[in-house]
Structure formats: C-alpha cells, structure tokens
Amino acid sequence: GIQVEQSPPDLILQEGANSTLRCNFSDSVNNLQWFHQNPWGQLINLFYIPSGTKQNGRLSATTVATERYSLLYISSSQTTDSGVYFCAVELPGAGSYQLTFGKGTKLSVIP
Amino acid sequence: DGGITQSPKYLFRKEGQNVTLSCEQNLNHDAMYWYRQDPGQGLRLIYYSQIVNDFQKGDIAEGYSVSREKKESFPLTVTSAQKNPTAFYLCASSIDRVTQYFGPGTRLLVL
Numbered sequence: 001g002i003q004v005e006q007s008p009p010d011l012i013l014q015e016g017a018n019s020t021l022r023c024n025f026s027d028s029v030n031n032l033q034w035f036h037q038n039p040w041g042q043l044i045n046l047f048y049i050p051s052g053t054k055q056n057g058r059l060s061a062t063t064v065a066t067e068r069y070s071l072l073y074i075s076s077s078q079t080t081d082s083g084v085y086f087c088a089v090e091l092p093g094a095g096s097y098q099l100t101f102g103k104g105t106k107l108s109v110i111p
Numbered sequence: 112d113g114g115i116t117q118s119p120k121y122l123f124r125k126e127g128q129n130v131t132l133s134c135e136q137n138l139n140h141d142a143m144y145w146y147r148q149d150p151g152q153g154l155r156l157i158y159y160s161q162i163v164n165d166f167q168k169g170d171i172a173e174g175y176s177v178s179r180e181k182k183e184s185f186p187l188t189v190t191s192a193q194k195n196p197t198a199f200y201l202c203a204s205s206i207d208r209v210t211q212y213f214g215p216g217t218r219l220l221v222l
Contacts (some may be wrong), residue, residue: 004153033211042198043154043213086153098169099211101153 002027004102006087012075012108021072021105023087030091032063033099034072038083046072046085077109114138115214117202122219124189124196132187132217134202141206142146143185147171148199148216157200160185189219 005028013019023032029074034046046060047061049070054061063070074081084106088099113177115136124130137145140156142161146154160179174193179185183206199218203211 041201041216043201043203045210045212048210098156098159099154101155101215103151103153 002029002089002091002100004089004100006085006102006105008105010106010108011066011069012110015077015079015095015109015111017043018073018075019077019107021074021085021107022070023070023102025068025070025087025089027068028092029065029089030092031099032065032070033088034061034070034101035086036081036083037086037104043086074107077107079109079111082107115204115212116193117200117214119217120215122217123222124219125222127191128191130187130196132200132202132219134185134187134214135162136183136185136212136214138204138206138212139182140212141182141203142147142204143179144203144205144211145175145177145185145187146171146201146203148201154201156160157187158183 005024007022035043036085037043049061049063051063051065058075060073084104086101087102088101116135122208132216144159145198148154155171158177160166163182166177176188201216202214205211
C-alpha cells in the first residue's frame with residue numbers, strides 16, 4: 001500500500017519561532033489533507049490541499065503532487081499550536097474518501 | 112449545536128467481553144468512519160459506511176463489527192476476537208471529499 005512519511009517525528013519550538021513540517025507519499029493521490037490533533041485528542045482539519053498552496057492565518061501549506069510531497073508552514077508559533085500534525089492522503093479509486101494517515105509530527109511550543 | 116458525539120469517554124473491557132462504542136452525528140452526513148489510534152501512531156481505518164444499511168471493512172476490521180441502521184448513528188463493537196483492543200477510537204463523518212469531522216474519541220482499556 002501507499003507509504004506516508006512525516007518528518008520530523010518530534011519538534012520543540014520556542015514561542016514565536018517558525019517551522020516547516022514535511023509529508024512524503026509514495027504514490028499518486030487524489031486528495032491530501034493536514035490535520036491537527038490537540039493534546040486532548042481532538043482532530044481538526046487544517047487544509048484540503050491535493051496541489052498548490054493555501055494559507056490560513058499563520059498556517060500555510062504547499063503540495064507538489066508531481067514530486068509527491070507536501071509542506072506545512074507554521075509561522076510565529078504559539079503554545080496553542082502544540083499537538084500532533086497529521087498528513088493524510090486518499091488513493092485514486094479508493095472510494096468513499098478513505099484516508100491513509102502518516103504517523104504525525106509532535107510539536108511542542110514552549111513559552 | 113451540530114457535531115459528532117462519542118460515548119463513553121473512557122471504557123474498560125474485561126477479558127472475553129464485547130463492548131460497544133457509540134458515535135452519533137447531527138450534521139446530516141451520509142458517510143461515517145471509525146479509526147483506531149495507538150500511541151505515537153497515525154489513525155488506521157477500521158470500518159466505514161457511505162449510506163444507511165451499508166458498510167465496508169477498512170484496513171484493520173478483524174475483531175470489530177459495526178451497524179448503520181440510522182443515518183446519524185454508527186456504533187462500533189469491539190469483540191472478544193480483538194486481542195489487543197487498548198487504543199484511542201475516533202469516529203468521523205463527511206459529506207464531501209474536502210473535510211472529515213471528528214468526534215472527541217473514546218479511550219478503551221483492558222482490565
């Protein structure tokens with residue numbers, strides 16, 4: 001099956017710093033999404049980004065589908081950004097919007 | 112408020128016991144999903160349902176069962192055949208390919 005690799009696995013930032021999280025995937029995909037899981041386990045969709053670049057406040061994401069990777073940028077990090085960031089992809093023909101998740105990047109933002 | 116609810120928040124299972132996790136949504140979404148998350152891992156798909164009275168196995172369906180008798184409800188039963196059930200279980204729903212909405216999760220522990 002498809003491999004979804006996220007890096008780095010762990011990241012510690014000082015509040016106010018910027019960071020880049022990476023997601024590599026081994027096959028062509030229909031769909032790519034970034035999620036944030038807060039320390040209490042709640043997952044929130046950040047971006048639906050099968051290709052191109054999107055921005056939402058301090059967060060932005062870029063997917064280069066031809067090179068099979070996506071990047072999530074966090075600028076001016078805040079303690080509330082802490083948690084785990086997941087990349088998830090949907091294979092062509094998978095049907096019913098089935099997502100395959102990477103193992104995530106655990107981000108800790110310290111004051 | 113519209114959203115997805117899961118209950119209970121914590122669940123304890125004895126050896127040989129079947130337990131059922133509840134997932135309810137009032138978003139009028141057709142598709143619903145169950146995921147399992149182990150510590151330090153991404154989410155893995157257990158079962159999904161595109162429509163009432165229909166459901167499909169995901170990547171790790173063995174030892175689990177589901178039903179979809181109503182649009183708003185998608186309960187998951189962890190059977191005694193699941194030998195390693197301790198995990199965090201997340202339910203989600205969607206109406207399109209852009210976003211899955213997740214519930215708060217249920218933590219299952221084996222006594």
